[in-house]
Amino acid sequence: MNAKGRVFKYGDNVDTDVIIPARYLNTSDPGELAAHCMEDIDRDFIKQVNKGDIIVAEKNFGCGSSREHAPIAIKAAGVSCVIAETFARIFYRNAINIGLPIIECPEASRGIQAGDEVEVDFDSGVITNVTRGTSFQGQAFPEFMQKIIASEGLINYINNK
Amino acid sequence: MGMTMTQKILAAAAGLDKVEAGQLIEANLDLVLGNDITSPVAIKEMDKFTAKGVFDKDKIALVPDHFVPNKDIKSAEHCKCVREFARKNEITNYFEVGEMGIEHALLPEKGLTVAGDVIIGADSHTCTYGALGAFSTGVGSTDMAAGMATGKAWFKVPSAIRFILTGKPAEWVSGKDVILHIIGMIGVDGALYKSMEFVGDGIANLTMDDRFTIANMAIEAGGKNGIFPVDALAEKYIKEHSDKPYIIYQADEDAVYDASYTIDLSQLRPTVAFPHLPENTHTIDEIRQMEAVAIDQVVIGSCTNGRLDDLRIAAKVLKDRHVAKGMRCIVIPATQAIYMQAMEEGLLKTFIQAGAIVSTPTCGPCLGGYMGILAEGERCVSTTNRNFVGRMGHVSSEIYLASPAVAAASAVKGVISAPEEL
Numbered sequence: 001m002n003a004k005g006r007v008f009k010y011g012d013n014v015d016t017d018v019i020i021p022a023r024y025l026n027t028s029d030p031g032e033l034a035a036h037c038m039e040d041i042d043r044d045f046i047k048q049v050n051k052g053d054i055i056v057a058e059k060n061f062g063c064g065s066s067r068e069h070a071p072i073a074i075k076a077a078g079v080s081c082v083i084a085e086t087f088a089r090i091f092y093r094n095a096i097n098i099g100l101p102i103i104e105c106p107e108a109s110r111g112i113q114a115g116d117e118v119e120v121d122f123d124s125g126v127i128t129n130v131t132r133g134t135s136f137q138g139q140a141f142p143e144f145m146q147k148i149i150a151s152e153g154l155i156n157y158i159n160n161k
Numbered sequence: 162m163g164m165t166m167t168q169k170i171l172a173a174a175a176g177l178d179k180v181e182a183g184q185l186i187e188a189n190l191d192l193v194l195g196n197d198i199t200s201p202v203a204i205k206e207m208d209k210f211t212a213k214g215v216f217d218k219d220k221i222a223l224v225p226d227h228f229v230p231n232k233d234i235k236s237a238e239h240c241k242c243v244r245e246f247a248r249k250n251e252i253t254n255y256f257e258v259g260e261m262g263i264e265h266a267l268l269p270e271k272g273l274t275v276a277g278d279v280i281i282g283a284d285s286h287t288c289t290y291g292a293l294g295a296f297s298t299g300v301g302s303t304d305m306a307a308g309m310a311t312g313k314a315w316f317k318v319p320s321a322i323r324f325i326l327t328g329k330p331a332e333w334v335s336g337k338d339v340i341l342h343i344i345g346m347i348g349v350d351g352a353l354y355k356s357m358e359f360v361g362d363g364i365a366n367l368t369m370d371d372r373f374t375i376a377n378m379a380i381e382a383g384g385k386n387g388i389f390p391v392d393a394l395a396e397k398y399i400k401e402h403s404d405k406p407y408i409i410y411q412a413d414e415d416a417v418y419d420a421s422y423t424i425d426l427s428q429l430r431p432t433v434a435f436p437h438l439p440e441n442t443h444t445i446d447e448i449r450q451m452e453a454v455a456i457d458q459v460v461i462g463s464c465t466n467g468r469l470d471d472l473r474i475a476a477k478v479l480k481d482r483h484v485a486k487g488m489r490c491i492v493i494p495a496t497q498a499i500y501m502q503a504m505e506e507g508l509l510k511t512f513i514q515a516g517a518i519v520s521t522p523t524c525g526p527c528l529g530g531y532m533g534i535l536a537e538g539e540r541c542v543s544t545t546n547r548n549f550v551g552r553m554g555h556v557s558s559e560i561y562l563a564s565p566a567v568a569a570a571s572a573v574k575g576v577i578s579a580p581e582e583l
Contacts, residue, residue, distance in 0.1 A: 022528040026235035060350040068301035094301035
């Protein structure tokens, strides 16, 4: 499984309130949520994002609320992968559970800039910055999580067990 | 190598003699919780299961509290979805308006969370129940759905940071100051993926409400859970509120911790977290050296600080005083029982005489839902738990997190203040 796209770059502690503000949590429709994705941190994000694009951030991405609406909004906006130095733990679980690929890699987080073209190979964990001709080794998922992702989410994984 | 308190609870729930940090386990759940925002997403996921129904109708708690009483039509539809699911599956612990409260204040009060329990909740502040010696942690809606269907959840066993609390807090210093001090010290990802285990003889000087506040904000340091040992006070609380069997676990003598910090509670000062992260803390003494921070609104309530002790402290400050001209002061008792007790003690009268308003239980303003949204550039001192950009309203508004004592004093003065300055 691969992802390839243009990068939107953010800093430390991108919280779930800026990913999807609570004023929009009176709906759980992925399309409606996507329309407000990243609104309070980057008003232009939703106008500029294309299918397959990648979010790269620094430490503690997705901190704060447990709202699964956050990874749902990111996925529905067309983002193919989120790369960060570290993820907040509930966001990490939620992303895996809904099948949004995420990958921890501090070196990639430092070596990728906004607008770069980046490719991610999920099987090997290798992240390639096509624009700058550099590559980074991200942390591949443990086997157990790979199975959840391969099943396209936790529910199917449990159904198949 | 011994186990931490959290590791012992998880080992027992997974049917294992021993677990170690990093190990993936599947644990049996004692309670699965959801609210009006997270449950509808979980209920939708439940339909995808081949096996239908819930694992145990007595071990699920559904608490509409975020946008309740319904703030708009869409919220009303969400609540209807939760209500119908509860009815169809005969969920014992569904709490309708009139009996609901803010979930993390309500469930301990109803005796649903006891020592030794393993609890997941689709709300990040589920970590609150660690005050009673339970392992409890926040998850998302899909985990909630899987928990409701199977009664199990997977966990990566966490390592732990130990906080040794000593001494007695001074007057006007409470659990909120303790946890804000800790988050200021270790940062908003200082306990990422880890347990925060609070120990030491200083715990005896913390009320149960102090401990709930401290465990509640473990997530604000990135923690998986926060947990306290079960002493006589905690056991008394459990027995008064619950007839559920409970098990008291203690950390092994040779348990391993990633780090240990000793905190002398007697040295702590009223502490405020400035925008836009809970780690941006300043003591009241530091704040006095700064230019005065003028505020427009004060919120006293939430799963962090809407309990009886919190209201008593706020009322003590507001008694025979009045909020500053132009100040909006919103007081929200966290449950119906707290509301009733506050009424009987005359606290609500004190608030209203002081020019504050008193609301029915709701999470409302804490997450920018309703009941106190901020306009462009407005500032609020709040006893809630997060001061992220736009959390309570406009992206340029500001939230200053503080204790009920500081919030009440600030309402009177119109600038961030401690009660000792009144």
